[in-house]
Amino acid sequence: MTITITAFERSPDGGKGLARDTRVRWALEEVGQPYDVRPVSFRAMKEPAHRALHPFGQIPTYEEGDLALFETGAIVFHIAERHAGLLPDDANARARAITWMFAALNTVEPAILELATARLLEGDKPWSKERLPLVEDRVRDRLKQLSARLGSADWLDGGFSAGDLMMVSVLLRLKSSGILDGYPNLAAYVARSEARPAYKRAFDAQLAVHTGKPPTG
Amino acid sequence: MTITITAFERSPDGGKGLARDTRVRWALEEVGQPYDVRPVSFRAMKEPAHRALHPFGQIPTYEEGDLALFETGAIVFHIAERHAGLLPDDANARARAITWMFAALNTVEPAILELATARLLEGDKPWSKERLPLVEDRVRDRLKQLSARLGSADWLDGGFSAGDLMMVSVLLRLKSSGILDGYPNLAAYVARSEARPAYKRAFDAQLAVHTGKPPTG
Incomplete structure (x- = not known):
C-alpha cells in the first residue's frame, strides 16, 4: 500500500530539515519504505480538508490505505512497529x-x-533579553x-532505535543556537545520527522540496 | 509479577492529583492491575539511585521483574499494550x-x-503580568x-482509550485556571473522565499518600 505523507509546501526553515516531516522521512528511510509526499500550503493547512486529517492544522500526516494518522511520535512509532530496524x-x-x-x-x-517560542514569537518583547537566559x-x-x-x-x-531518532530530531532544533556545544557527547550523538545514510536521504529529500532540485543521492 | 511505581513522598500539589503518578495509577486501575507504591523524597529523587531509574530525576517510574521504565507516556503505553481495556x-x-x-x-x-512555568517559576518577574495573556x-x-x-x-x-486517559490528564492541569470553562465540551469530557470508577480509585489512592489516611473506596 502506498504511504503518503504531507510536508510544508514552503518550509519556514527553508530546508534546514527542522520541519517535522523530516522525522517521518528519516524513519521511513531507516526501514526502507518508499513514500509519496503531498506538499501543503500554509493556507491549506488551516482549511477543513487538512483539519480532517490533522486536528491541529499541522504537518506531517500519514496515509496508508484506510489509515490516516497525525502526530510525528505516533507516525514514527507506527512505522517502527510494522517494519524491522527501529525497535529491538x-x-x-x-x-x-x-520510553x-x-x-x-x-x-x-x-x-x-519554549526556547523557540521565546525567540520566534517573543523576540521583540521588552522582556526578551532578560528572560532568554532563564x-x-x-x-x-x-x-x-x-x-x-x-x-x-x-x-x-x-543499538540505534526510534528512541534515538526522536531524541536526535529534538536536539537538532538546538544546532544553530550553539547550546549543544556545551555537551560534547550530545553534539557527537547528533553528528553520528546525521551521518547515517537514512538521515542523509531524508534530509536531501526535504531539501529538494525547497530548492526545487531532485535529491542527488 | 509485582508492579512497583514511585510517587512523590510529599506532592507539590498536596494531593490534587496533578502529579504524574496519578496517570499511571489511573491506567493500572482501568486494566485492573494491583501495584505497590514507593514514595520518594525530593532529595532522593535527585540522587544516583533514583537517577539510575529515571535519568531526569522525576517520578513516576515503573518496575516489574527485570523491567524498569520511566516517562509517563511510555509507562501508560506499556500497561495498555499488555492488558485489555485501554487500546482497541x-x-x-x-x-x-x-496518536x-x-x-x-x-x-x-x-x-x-509553559503556562505552569509562567505562573510558578516566573510569576514574580516584572514581565509576568503582561506576558501571561500571550x-x-x-x-x-x-x-x-x-x-x-x-x-x-x-x-x-x-470508546475510551489510553489516548483519552492521557489527554484528560493533561487537561486536568488547567482545571484550577478556569480556562477550560471556555470550552464546555472539553470541561464535560474531563468531568466524564473524573467520574470513571478507575479514575476515582487512582485519585483517592494518591490523595491517601498525602492525608496519611487509607482510601475509603
Missing part, C-alpha cells in the same frame, strides 16, 4: 526504546519548544541530565 | 488511540506546561482545535 525484538529493550521516544517528546522537547537554563538542565545518561555510549540504549 | 483491538483504531497519546503529550501539554492564548489555540475535533462525542475516537 527483545520485549524489555523495545519498551525502553519507546526514549516519549522522553524526547514530553521531557526534552517542551523546554526546547529559558536557556531550563534547556541546559535537561541536556545535562541527558548527557549524563548517554555518557560515552553511541546510542541511548543498546 | 482493531489495528487502525489502535494506531489512532496511540492521541502522543498528541496529548507533545502538542497539547507543552503549551500547558501564554494563555497559546493554550486556548490548542483547546479550540481540540474542542472542534471532539465535538459532541464522548471520547476522542470511539
Whole structure:
C-alpha cells in the first residue's frame, strides 16, 4: 500500500530539515519504505480538508490505505512497529526504546519548544533579553541530565532505535543556537545520527522540496 | 509479577492529583492491575539511585521483574499494550488511540506546561503580568482545535482509550485556571473522565499518600 505523507509546501526553515516531516522521512528511510509526499500550503493547512486529517492544522500526516494518522511520535512509532530496524525484538529493550521516544517528546522537547517560542514569537518583547537566559537554563538542565545518561555510549540504549531518532530530531532544533556545544557527547550523538545514510536521504529529500532540485543521492 | 511505581513522598500539589503518578495509577486501575507504591523524597529523587531509574530525576517510574521504565507516556503505553481495556483491538483504531497519546503529550501539554512555568517559576518577574495573556492564548489555540475535533462525542475516537486517559490528564492541569470553562465540551469530557470508577480509585489512592489516611473506596 502506498504511504503518503504531507510536508510544508514552503518550509519556514527553508530546508534546514527542522520541519517535522523530516522525522517521518528519516524513519521511513531507516526501514526502507518508499513514500509519496503531498506538499501543503500554509493556507491549506488551516482549511477543513487538512483539519480532517490533522486536528491541529499541522504537518506531517500519514496515509496508508484506510489509515490516516497525525502526530510525528505516533507516525514514527507506527512505522517502527510494522517494519524491522527501529525497535529491538527483545520485549524489555523495545519498551525502553519507546520510553526514549516519549522522553524526547514530553521531557526534552517542551523546554526546547519554549526556547523557540521565546525567540520566534517573543523576540521583540521588552522582556526578551532578560528572560532568554532563564529559558536557556531550563534547556541546559535537561541536556545535562541527558548527557549524563548517554555518557560515552553511541546510542541511548543498546543499538540505534526510534528512541534515538526522536531524541536526535529534538536536539537538532538546538544546532544553530550553539547550546549543544556545551555537551560534547550530545553534539557527537547528533553528528553520528546525521551521518547515517537514512538521515542523509531524508534530509536531501526535504531539501529538494525547497530548492526545487531532485535529491542527488 | 509485582508492579512497583514511585510517587512523590510529599506532592507539590498536596494531593490534587496533578502529579504524574496519578496517570499511571489511573491506567493500572482501568486494566485492573494491583501495584505497590514507593514514595520518594525530593532529595532522593535527585540522587544516583533514583537517577539510575529515571535519568531526569522525576517520578513516576515503573518496575516489574527485570523491567524498569520511566516517562509517563511510555509507562501508560506499556500497561495498555499488555492488558485489555485501554487500546482497541482493531489495528487502525489502535494506531489512532496511540496518536492521541502522543498528541496529548507533545502538542497539547507543552503549551500547558509553559503556562505552569509562567505562573510558578516566573510569576514574580516584572514581565509576568503582561506576558501571561500571550501564554494563555497559546493554550486556548490548542483547546479550540481540540474542542472542534471532539465535538459532541464522548471520547476522542470511539470508546475510551489510553489516548483519552492521557489527554484528560493533561487537561486536568488547567482545571484550577478556569480556562477550560471556555470550552464546555472539553470541561464535560474531563468531568466524564473524573467520574470513571478507575479514575476515582487512582485519585483517592494518591490523595491517601498525602492525608496519611487509607482510601475509603
